[in-house]
Amino acid sequence: MAFLHNLGTICILIGIPFFVSGTIGLLRFPDIYTRLHALTKADNVGLGFVVLGLALQAEQWNTVARLLLIWLLVLVASSASCHLVARAALRKKIQPWSRS
Amino acid sequence: MNWLYSTAALCLLSAIVAGLLRILRGPTAADSMLAAQLFGTCGVAILLLLSKGLDWLVLQDIALVFALLAALAAVAFALRTWGGTER
Amino acid sequence: MSTIFLYNFSGLALFAIGLHGLIRSSHLLRKILAANLMSSGIFLIMIVGAYGPDQALIDPVPHAMVLTGILVSISTTAVALVLVCLVQETTNRALLLQKRKREQRGRTDA
Amino acid sequence: MPDTPFWAVCLVVVPLFFAIICFVRSSLVTFLGPLAAWLNALAGLGMTLSFVHSGPLRYAIGGWQAPLGINFSIDGLSVLLVAMTAVTGLSVSMYAKGYFSLRIGSAGEINRHGHQRAYFWPVWLLLWAALNGLFLSADLFNIYVTLEIIGLAAVVLTALSGKPAARLAAMRYLLVSLLGSCCYLFGVALLYRSYGILDMTALSRLVSPAPLLWVSLALLTTGLLLKTALFPLHFWLPPAHANALAPVSAILSGLVVKASFYLILRLWGEVFAQVLPFAAYVLLGVLGCGAVLWGAVQALLQKRLKMLIAYSTVAQLGYLFIALPLIRLDPGPSAREAVILLIMAHACAKSAMFMAAGSIFLKAGHDRIDDLDGIKEVLPVSSFAFVLAGVSLMGFPPSGGFLGKWLLLGVSLASGQWWWGIMLVIGSLLAAGYVYRIACHLLVFKASFSSRRGSIPPVMEWPAVLLAVLAMILGLLAGYPLGLLEAGCPVPIHACLEVMP
Amino acid sequence: MTDAMGIFDIMLALVLPWLGWRLLASPNLFRAVVLFISLGLLMSLAWVRLHAPDVALAEAAIGAGLTGALFLSALRRLERLRDSERRLDYAEKREEEQNLPPEKRRKSKPVAYVLALFLLSVFLLLLGGALLKTPVAPGRLGPAxxxxxxxxxxxxxxxxxxxxxxxxxxxxxVMVLFLAALGVWSLTRVRQTPQEKVPGPVLATLVRLLVPLMITVAGYLVWIGSSRAGGAFQGGAVLAAAGVLLLLANVTVVRQIPSTLLRWALVLGPLLFLLSAVACMSIGGNLLEYPRQSAGSWILLIESATAVSIGVTLAALYAGGRPHEPAAREAIVDKSADTKVKNGEGA
Incomplete structure (x- = not known):
């Protein structure tokens, strides 16, 4: 059992830097589209790792099921809204950043 | 309250606070809205960590509602506020 | 007991900022935001009053009061927002600042 | 004869139920609204009669006793105010019935006023239920929720008239009532934090002077003063009351403003009476004097009739606040009785005035005071009602206003602080000023008066007259209502029953 | 409390007022609304830290989600009005900006403002001092x-x-919510979105996925309310979120809901609550005194009806106006409304 617990801890410790990098990406990237990448991709992977870590350390199975449900929901919601925001930005004729 | 969960929660909260700068600086409206979505995912992560740390299962329900409502705010922004002429 | 002091302080600060915003800001939408801020500050102080280190000691009555307060504030906000749109639509001015100008103009053509 | 708790529950449940039915069945609203008004008035009458028999009592809602559950505390003060709301509310409802059927005109064509009527009745019945709930309830947080319903309903009714000026006034009224509710809630939160009790009577036993008590009382009172529109905080009242529909103005000036003053009277007169220093009462008295002077002077300057009446409300409220230090000074009950008389007389007279002004506005097409000469040829009954109500406001002898001011004058002279009496007299003179100003326009003879076609139905004119007459004879009848005020009913019961129908 | 969570509390408690200050000071209104949404989310984190799960749920669902969505749609309406206003009397507005005397434009009455600020800060210092000095009454109503x-x-x-x-x-x-819906319906009519605005593929799938999930979560919250954090308010708020999503995606079924059905849904909660309160009296108790042994089922019945009503009411508040009555009746009301308002008539 301790092995699972430690594995979970490692997963969580892997997940946190993803969140931090997502935020740094949000602050540092030049335009809206790149920030969308940073935000949705990094944070979802980070949340995936955290959920995996917590699932490994969870005692009952229904906690694991709820964790997975929440993760899938966040995945669906953030990718869909990222798509909508990007499309709205395109319609607003915001030019993607190019290294010129 | 294991050190792991509390330090992780602390890092995520500082990520949220850092995200605030993007709201304040964000040139376009979409940037501000992005940061609000960042709060959604980071908030869910904090709640899940606290629910394990404090051994308090209710927080998972709150995390579920968090995820739903962050999505709602982002969709409301994308469609209604930012000239959602075409869906 | 630093958490109690902390959250008391932030509740009071929110109430003060909301009150100042409600009086000072000229745009009606910002006034409604400030009113919501004020009630959030009050709710924070109410819940801190009910806070106990462990679960069993917590007093549920302020929680019920805050729940009722949240619903009251969203219903008042909804009516206020509709009124703001109507005021903006008919009197062309969402800012109360210019209301004296409009009233003089209103009186002249009444 | 069902007992008092039954009537108390009816007073809250019946209007709520009919408000819901009026909303769902909006086609039946012309019949359901007045029916609900009559049932409300009956419930108020039944409550008063059963109170005469059984005396004061506490009714535990949900079966839970005071500190935990919410209690109705039914004593003389609340029964009198419930009866006042029943009488005034019934006559305003009858007026509203005639008003909307007149404005809608031919039954077929549903116009803007049809829409207004469909939403006037449910919101007005919710307001009436909240007023009754507020007068009966003894729980501070429950009173916050009823205050919230009253504030929101009043704003919706004000904005119902659709005019840009009314909408702006409704917006300002909503912001002020938001600020007032926040202050009141904060005061209640701090009181609960330091005493752990929400029930008023239990609180009055527990209260001891403490810094947090002053702060929470200051917050409570500021919130209530905002809602009562006392002098420095009155800026929102005149535009709101003047630009609203006629029946709505009568409701706002007659009843809504009284609800928050009743709370100040409860808190300052009973719950925190021992704890509060006399200087605080003097401060409110001084603000009252300011209100009397400012309201009266503004009323004299107004060009529009409804603005004049709205500013006279600001002035009349000043009298109620002048009475507060006198209540503290006076050992006997006479100052409390005077305040109740002033509240009831003002409610009846002011509603009668606004109803008459509404009829005059409809008939003349405008309400500019200078062009209203000779309207008595066209609208004799409404003009008579208007002037009679004005006379009662002024404090002419047989009226309730006179007896109230007379008692207050006696108390202020007996207590040695004569300046309150002087203020009352000056206020009455100023009130006489603006009442005569209108009377001379209304009652002067002028051959031709260009008025609109179509006659004002009697159901719109007679409620105003009845209320004005009631305000006038309240002075003579004062023995019975004031007898109820002393918690039980010291006036021999058979004497009360003879007069009541 | 390990110091990590101590720092967590300090950071959270300091961010909230800072966020509130930036919110009111930010020149751009949209940014203020986004800050308000994030303040709501952080506030529900604060409620979690203060051991108030019910309030955290309600704040997340109502404070951040629905109020935020309300503000966003109000902002949208104001922008649309301002655009039309810009086209309408662009010249008049420009002229008004010029002849507004320069010093009036900055601050109307600096003296009164400074005085008010001073009085306010003195009062708040007093309040803070008194608040921190007086201890909380022991136990309050908790033990009761x-x-x-x-x-x-x-x-x-x-x-x-x-x-x-x-x-x-x-x-x-619940009556306050009903009154708010009445007020919004009495003030305006919902804006007629053109039919052909069919939701794009992504939004359609999102709605198809999220709305059923939201409805089940709402049911779950109402059911769990009797034993853990949850209940009618939170369930109703999540139901309203589903309604708002449907309104956003302009799903055709939403437009075909007949207004009488909508009125009955709005009224279901308050009416059932009122009738069960009176029913308790007829069984021989006081108002709202449930019979002891079946109190749980009474409460569940009332909670589910109230949750449905709160959901429909909050969604109706988001829609921001009364639905379309049969076309004939509405046309008359609008036409006569415009003519009357223009010439300022009306008692």
């Missing part, structure tokens, strides 16, 4: 509630207080 929990019919103490001990408050509270 814990003592009566056996007869309340539910396990969760907040639900017991909300629906049993202080049920009359919640009855009036």
């Amino acid at each position: 509630v814990a003592g009566q929990m056996g007869q309340s019919g539910v396990q969760s103490r907040v639900t017991a207080v909300l629906l049993n001990f202080r049920g009359y408050d919640t009855l009036l509270e």
Whole structure:
């Protein structure tokens, strides 16, 4: 059992830097589209790792099921809204950043 | 309250606070809205960590509602506020 | 007991900022935001009053009061927002600042 | 004869139920609204009669006793105010019935006023239920929720008239009532934090002077003063009351403003009476004097009739606040009785005035005071009602206003602080000023008066007259209502029953 | 409390007022609304830290989600009005900006403002000092509630207080929501979105996925309300979120809901609450005094009806106006409304 617990801890410790990098990406990237990448991709992977870590350390199975449900929901919601925001930005004729 | 969960929660909260700068600086409206979505995912992560740390299962329900409502705010922004002429 | 002091302080600060915003800001939408801020500050102080280190000691009555307060504030906000749109639509001015100008103009053509 | 708790529950449940039915069945609203008004008035009458028999009592809602559950505390003060709301509310409802059927005109064509009527009745019945709930309830947080319903309903009714000026006034009224509710809630939160009790009577036993008590009382009172529109905080009242529909103005000036003053009277007169220093009462008295002077002077300057009446409300409220230090000074009950008389007389007279002004506005097409000469040829009954109500406001002898001011004058002279009496007299003179100003326009003879076609139905004119007459004879009848005020009913019961129908 | 969570509290407690200050000071209104949404989310984190799960749920669902969506759509309407206003009397507005005397434009009355600020800060210092000095009354109503929990019919103490001990408050509270819906319906009509605005593929799938999930979560919250954090308010708010999503995606079924059905849905909660309150009296108790042994089922019945009504009411508040009556009747009301308002007539 301790092995699972430690594995979970490692997963969580892997997940946190993803969140931090997502935020740094949000602050540092030049335009809206790149920030969308940073935000949705990094944070979802980070949340995936955290959920995996917590699932490994969870005692009952229904906690694991709820964790997975929440993760899938966040995945669906953030990718869909990222798509909508990007499309709205395109319609607003915001030019993607190019290294010129 | 294991050190792991509390330090992780602390890092995520500082990520949220850092995200605030993007709201304040964000040139376009979409940037501000992005940061609000960042709060959604980071908030869910904090709640899940606290629910394990404090051994308090209710927080998972709150995390579920968090995820739903962050999505709602982002969709409301994308469609209604930012000239959602075409869906 | 630093958490109690902390959250008391932030509740009071929110109430003060909301009150100042409600009086000072000229745009009606910002006034409604400030009113919501004020009630959030009050709710924070109410819940801190009910806070106990462990679960069993917590007093549920302020929680019920805050729940009722949240619903009251969203219903008042909804009516206020509709009124703001109507005021903006008919009197062309969402800012109360210019209301004296409009009233003089209103009186002249009444 | 069902007992008092039954009537108390009816007073809250019946209007709520009919408000819901009026909303769902909006086609039946012309019949359901007045029916609900009559049932409300009956419930108020039944409550008063059963109170005469059984005396004061506490009714535990949900079966839970005071500190935990919410209690109705039914004593003389609340029964009198419930009866006042029943009488005034019934006559305003009858007026509203005639008003909307007149404005809608031919039954077929549903116009803007049809829409207004469909939403006037449910919101007005919710307001009436909240007023009754507020007068009966003894729980501070429950009173916050009823205050919230009253504030929101009043704003919706004000904005119902659709005019840009009314909408702006409704917006300002909503912001002020938001600020007032926040202050009141904060005061209640701090009181609960330091005493752990929400029930008023239990609180009055527990209260001891403490810094947090002053702060929470200051917050409570500021919130209530905002809602009562006392002098420095009155800026929102005149535009709101003047630009609203006629029946709505009568409701706002007659009843809504009284609800928050009743709370100040409860808190300052009973719950925190021992704890509060006399200087605080003097401060409110001084603000009252300011209100009397400012309201009266503004009323004299107004060009529009409804603005004049709205500013006279600001002035009349000043009298109620002048009475507060006198209540503290006076050992006997006479100052409390005077305040109740002033509240009831003002409610009846002011509603009668606004109803008459509404009829005059409809008939003349405008309400500019200078062009209203000779309207008595066209609208004799409404003009008579208007002037009679004005006379009662002024404090002419047989009226309730006179007896109230007379008692207050006696108390202020007996207590040695004569300046309150002087203020009352000056206020009455100023009130006489603006009442005569209108009377001379209304009652002067002028051959031709260009008025609109179509006659004002009697159901719109007679409620105003009845209320004005009631305000006038309240002075003579004062023995019975004031007898109820002393918690039980010291006036021999058979004497009360003879007069009541 | 390990120091990590201590720092967590300090950071959270300091961010909230800072966020509030930036919110009111930010020149751009949209940014203020986004800051308000994030303040709501952080506030529900604060409620979690203060051991108030019910309030955290309600704040997340209502404070951040629905109020945020309300502000966003109001902002949208204001922008649309300002655009039309810009086209309408661009010249008049420009002229008004010029001849507004320069010093008036900055601050109307600096002296009064400074005085008010000074008075306000003195009062708040007094308030802060008094607040921190006086201890909290011991126990308050907590032990009284814990003592009566056996007869309340539910396990969760907040639900017991909300629906049993202080049920009359919640009855009036539901009436406030009903009144707000009445007010919004009496003021405006919902804006007619053109038919052909069919939701794009992504939004359609999102709605198809999220709305059923939201409805089940709402049901779950109402059911779990009797034993853990949850209940009618939170369930209703999540139901309203589903309604708002449907309104956003302009799904055709939403437009075909007949207005009478909508009125009955709005009224279901308050009416059922009122009738069950009176029914308790007919069984021989006081108002709202549930029979002891079946109190739990009474509460569940009332909670589910109230949750449905709160959901529909909050969604109607988001829609921002009364639905379309049969075209004939509405046309008359609008035409006569415009003519009357223009010439300022009306008692």
